[in-house]
Amino acid sequence: MPISTRMKLDMLRTMVLARQFEDSLTLLCREPGKIAGMMILATGQEAVGAGVCAVLNADDVIITNHRSHHHLLARGADPKALMAEIFGRRTGCNKGKSGTLHLAVPEVNALCTTTVVGAGLPIAAGLGFAQQYESRDAVTVCFFGDGSTGEGSFHESLNLAGLWRLPVIFVCENNRYAGAQSYAEHTPVASLAARASAYGMPGESVDGNDAPAIAEATLRARERALAGEGPTLIECMTYRWHGHGEADRQRYQPADEIAAWKKKCPIERLAKALREAGELTDAELAGLWAEAAAIVADAVRYAEESPWPAPEEALDDVWVV
Amino acid sequence: MQKLGMGQAINQALREEMQRDPRVFLAGEGIGVSINDSPMLPTAGLIDAFGPRRVKDTPVSEAAIAGLAVGAAAAGLRPVVEVMFNPFFTLASDMIVNHAAKLRYLSGGKTSFPLVVRVKSGAGFGAGCQHSHNLEAWVAHCPGLKVVMPATPRDAKGLLKSAIRDDNPVVFIEDMGLYFVPAEVPDGDDTIPIGKADVKRPGRDVTIVTWSKMLGVALEAAARLAERGVEVEVVDLRTLTPLDTDAILTSVRKTGRLVVLHEATRTGGFAGEIAALVMEKAFADLKAPLRRVTGPDIPVPASPPLEKFYIPDADQVVAAIEEIL
Numbered sequence: 001m002p003i004s005t006r007m008k009l010d011m012l013r014t015m016v017l018a019r020q021f022e023d024s025l026t027l028l029c030r031e032p033g034k035i036a037g038m039m040i041l042a043t044g045q046e047a048v049g050a051g052v053c054a055v056l057n058a059d060d061v062i063i064t065n066h067r068s069h070h071h072l073l074a075r076g077a078d079p080k081a082l083m084a085e086i087f088g089r090r091t092g093c094n095k096g097k098s099g100t101l102h103l104a105v106p107e108v109n110a111l112c113t114t115t116v117v118g119a120g121l122p123i124a125a126g127l128g129f130a131q132q133y134e135s136r137d138a139v140t141v142c143f144f145g146d147g148s149t150g151e152g153s154f155h156e157s158l159n160l161a162g163l164w165r166l167p168v169i170f171v172c173e174n175n176r177y178a179g180a181q182s183y184a185e186h187t188p189v190a191s192l193a194a195r196a197s198a199y200g201m202p203g204e205s206v207d208g209n210d211a212p213a214i215a216e217a218t219l220r221a222r223e224r225a226l227a228g229e230g231p232t233l234i235e236c237m238t239y240r241w242h243g244h245g246e247a248d249r250q251r252y253q254p255a256d257e258i259a260a261w262k263k264k265c266p267i268e269r270l271a272k273a274l275r276e277a278g279e280l281t282d283a284e285l286a287g288l289w290a291e292a293a294a295i296v297a298d299a300v301r302y303a304e305e306s307p308w309p310a311p312e313e314a315l316d317d318v319w320v321v
Numbered sequence: 322m323q324k325l326g327m328g329q330a331i332n333q334a335l336r337e338e339m340q341r342d343p344r345v346f347l348a349g350e351g352i353g354v355s356i357n358d359s360p361m362l363p364t365a366g367l368i369d370a371f372g373p374r375r376v377k378d379t380p381v382s383e384a385a386i387a388g389l390a391v392g393a394a395a396a397g398l399r400p401v402v403e404v405m406f407n408p409f410f411t412l413a414s415d416m417i418v419n420h421a422a423k424l425r426y427l428s429g430g431k432t433s434f435p436l437v438v439r440v441k442s443g444a445g446f447g448a449g450c451q452h453s454h455n456l457e458a459w460v461a462h463c464p465g466l467k468v469v470m471p472a473t474p475r476d477a478k479g480l481l482k483s484a485i486r487d488d489n490p491v492v493f494i495e496d497m498g499l500y501f502v503p504a505e506v507p508d509g510d511d512t513i514p515i516g517k518a519d520v521k522r523p524g525r526d527v528t529i530v531t532w533s534k535m536l537g538v539a540l541e542a543a544a545r546l547a548e549r550g551v552e553v554e555v556v557d558l559r560t561l562t563p564l565d566t567d568a569i570l571t572s573v574r575k576t577g578r579l580v581v582l583h584e585a586t587r588t589g590g591f592a593g594e595i596a597a598l599v600m601e602k603a604f605a606d607l608k609a610p611l612r613r614v615t616g617p618d619i620p621v622p623a624s625p626p627l628e629k630f631y632i633p634d635a636d637q638v639v640a641a642i643e644e645i646l
């Protein structure tokens with residue numbers, strides 16, 4: 001199924017929002033005492049969240065990881081609630097319990113998020129199992145990085161999902177790094193998509209900066225899953241523009257490598273394609289950026305004006321009572 | 322005397338032991354090439370000094386890292402492997418708990434596993450409960466593992482040297498907050514024995530037993546109470562297994578009052594073990610019920626005011642002591 005212009009414009013809007021959101025965090029996290037904890041961003045990888053989520057239905061479920069902002073925004077999470085959580089405020093989507101690393105937004109079917117590398121995959125199998133068990137017309141998407149495939153959980157989960165034909169789409173966001181280790185320093189084979197065959201499912205490698213291509217691959221995988229044919233592994237080839245976290249000075253990332261990938265910006269690429277097709281004017285593009293900037297400014301203001309949680313609120317939410 | 326943060330002291334111990342013994346090698350995630358180039362970190366610069374043959378950056382694979390240590394140790398090497406954050410110990414735990422701790426026993430004492438697992442731990446950096454979870458009591462519950470939790474750079478260096486030379490598996494837990502607090506460390510081959518507690522401040526009125534980062538909290542409380550004429554004795558356990566029961570009992574018999582302080586959560590925490598020891602062996606010497614000051618029974622939250630609520634502080638220790646004076 002071809003991806004409509006309407007969907008492409010939506011993907012562009014989503015990517016621009018994610019970029020604005022994270023660029024603002026790059027600046028905010030440098031201000032002493034403003035945001036606690038590590039700041040882990042997906043700048044340059046926005047096409048993955050936008051492309052995958054563009055073709056999901058409201059009932060579909062996603063599970064993401066430590067680098068989640070672009071996935072959650074693409075899924076439609078409220079930027080204000082995300083920003084307030086990142087700021088540790090009571091009004092945050094997780095009342096300050098999570099901070100930036102494990103943002104869970106059940107309102108958009110991002111039921112839980114884990115920062116334990118690789119841990120999303122077995123949970124995705126469980127989410128998909130529940131969908132299969134109750135014959136729900138929905139699939140589960142699991143986002144994880146290339147480094148996660150070093151964990152046993154990657155292999156165990158793909159094996160189980162392949163065996164039981166679970167309706168799961170495993171989306172590997174191959175940004176070429178796991179921490180400071182480059183892809184070749186942590187994995188001995190050239191293609192992660194190729195590993196799918198070991199677990200009885202198709203594996204597809206897509207240009208991870210091409211949002212419409214990612215959307216098409218996701219659509220195919222979704223149809224397969226809904227037809228009862230089981231899981232798919234999609235490897236999105238992209239690049240981490242920033243360090244692992246914002247404090248990382250990227251000594252190990254060659255400057256020319258970073259520069260080359262910045263030329264492949266997923267946002268500029270889709271904008272250019274839409275302009276050339278006569279579907280987008282420069283003024284409309286400027287409008288998208290202005291709209292995103294206003295949303296993000298509003299979210300930051302909301303977060304900064306929100307109250308801190310009272311200390312004793314730490315005791316809440318451990319148990320269902 | 323040189324002043325070092327705990328990370329630098331650990332770094333020195335690793336350097337000196339690697340120089341001393343060619344069988345010592347390191348493995349872990351980003352221990353060679355790291356996302357953090359601070360010279361205060363334990364493995365800073367080691368890959369430049371010893372090269373990638375002895376400083377192994379691994380894939381993100383805790384089970385394989387721990388298993389690598391078990392196998393290499395059985396085959397005669399002396400691995401020192403790193404678990405990046407304490408919660409990820411769970412991924413390494415099959416190899417450590419079911420294998421490093423048990424395989425010697427299963428061999429009837431014929432095989433040994435001289436390995437060290439360095440675990441970075443502690444709350445206080447706003448990352449939340451999947452990065453901050455003090456699991457020392459879990460590990461101490463496993464016969465066959467030694468558990469070391471130093472509180473000062475000097476102890477860290479001396480204890481790590483002993484751990485590397487020990488023929489048993491040692492889980493060496495480092496609170497990351499201590500990496501950046503400099504203190505004096507003697508030059509040279511200053512080893513500190515595993516299994517020996519250390520009285521960090523003598524006193525006659527009440528004993529605080531603690532370890533790792535909470536030593537600082539205990540000393541702060543002791544200083545405040547001293548202004549009011551209350552003499553607190555602070556016993557830094559340094560090692561949980563094997564436990565220096567003599568040091569605990571000697572102090573409690575002297576003061577007759579005990580507070581046990583740890584950052585880990587309360588229920589099933591190691592304070593309970595110390596309480597049981599004292600009830601069994603020194604009940605008659607107690608002048609008042611003992612008290613525990615610990616983290617509450619919750620996961621460590623990320624938001625600063627919530628995380629601060631989690632971490633025990635000197636106010637709580639002073640209040641606990643006032644209750645039993």
Ligand SMILES: Cc1ncc(C[n+]2csc(CCOP(=O)(O)OP(=O)(O)O)c2C)c(N)n1
Binds near residue numbers: 066117147178
């Ligand atoms: C089990 C576990 N081990 C180690 C870490 C520390 N860590 C956080 S992210 C990361 C690298 C993950 O690489 P990848 O899966 O490729 O995701 P990316 O960060 O590149 O998005 C590591 C090692 C962790 N969070 N969980």
